[in-house]
Amino acid sequence: MKHSLSDGGSLLYLHGIEGSYIKETEVKVLGYENGGYILDKTILHYQGGGQPGDRGMLISGDLKIPIYNVRKKGKNVLHLSKVEAPIVRAKLVLDWERRYRIMKMHTLQHAISAVVFKTGFPSLVTEVFPGYGYIESDSSSIKVNGEGYTINKTARNVRRYEVKRDDLEPKLMARCNLDKLPKSVEEISVVEIEGLDSCACAGTHVKNTSEIGDYWLRTPGKRIEFGLF
Ligand SMILES: [Zn+2]
Structure with a gap:
């Protein structure tokens, strides 16, 4: 299975x-290089696409090896750790509390981007962190209407599906800046917020917008800033 902005079906966080x-899975350890473990599969999101890398732990017997970030280098996904150990099999555990905040933030970002896109402002740059995020547009007159403040109240379902590049709707192309996507990517992973938005994305998201909880939002200049309480 091919995914957008990533490779292989080994990224379990992209499976629907x-x-x-x-939150955890058994893995085979294929090697340690450039300061990171290479695994046969992973549940940890690697840094990129406006979302930070996850943190977690590899547990093998009595050994607990902290993973402080995940980066892609060439074809390999590196689970970065200062501790190098000759392990072959391990349990990979996600720092769920931190990740869940990122999932809420990333879903919130899609929703706010959709709301402002409807009023004529495309999101040019977006980035989210565990409790804070921003969207940059090219206009200092960017404003967020009431809908942007009630995303957590609408309880919209969120789903992920794969679509062939040739079958992409023009509407989706416009909202999500897909020109940047390499031509080699044939299958695109799309995240849909029911009744509000569809956007290609290889990040992680919550199942329903009600999970986002209370958040704040402000619009200084060409930016929208938002975060969780
Ligand atoms: Zn996303």
Whole structure:
């Protein structure tokens, strides 16, 4: 299975919206290089696409090896750790509390981007962190209407599905800046917020917007800033 902005079916967090909720899994350790473990599969999101890398732990016997970030280097996903150990099999555990905040933030970002896109402002740059995020547009007159403040109240379902590049709707192309996507990517992973938005994304998201909880939002200049309480 091919995914957008990533490779292989080994990124379990991209397997439907449920994939974002996998908190631990058994893995084979294929090697350690450039300061990181290479695994046969992972539940940890690697840094990129406006979302930070996850943190977690590899547990093998009595050994607990902290993973402080995940980065992609060439074809490899590196689970970065200062501790190098000759382990072959391990349990990979996600720092769920931190990740869940990122999932809420990333879903919130899609929703706010959709709301402002409807009033004529495309999101040019977006980035989310565990409790804070921003969207940059090219206009200082960017404003967020009431809908942008009630995303957590509308309880919209969120789902992920794969679509062939040739079958992409023009509407989706416009909202999500897909020109940047390499031509080699044939299957695109799309995240849909029911009745509000569809956007290609290889990040992690919550299943329903009601999970986001209370958040704040402000619009200084060409930016929208938002965060969780
Ligand atoms: Zn996303």
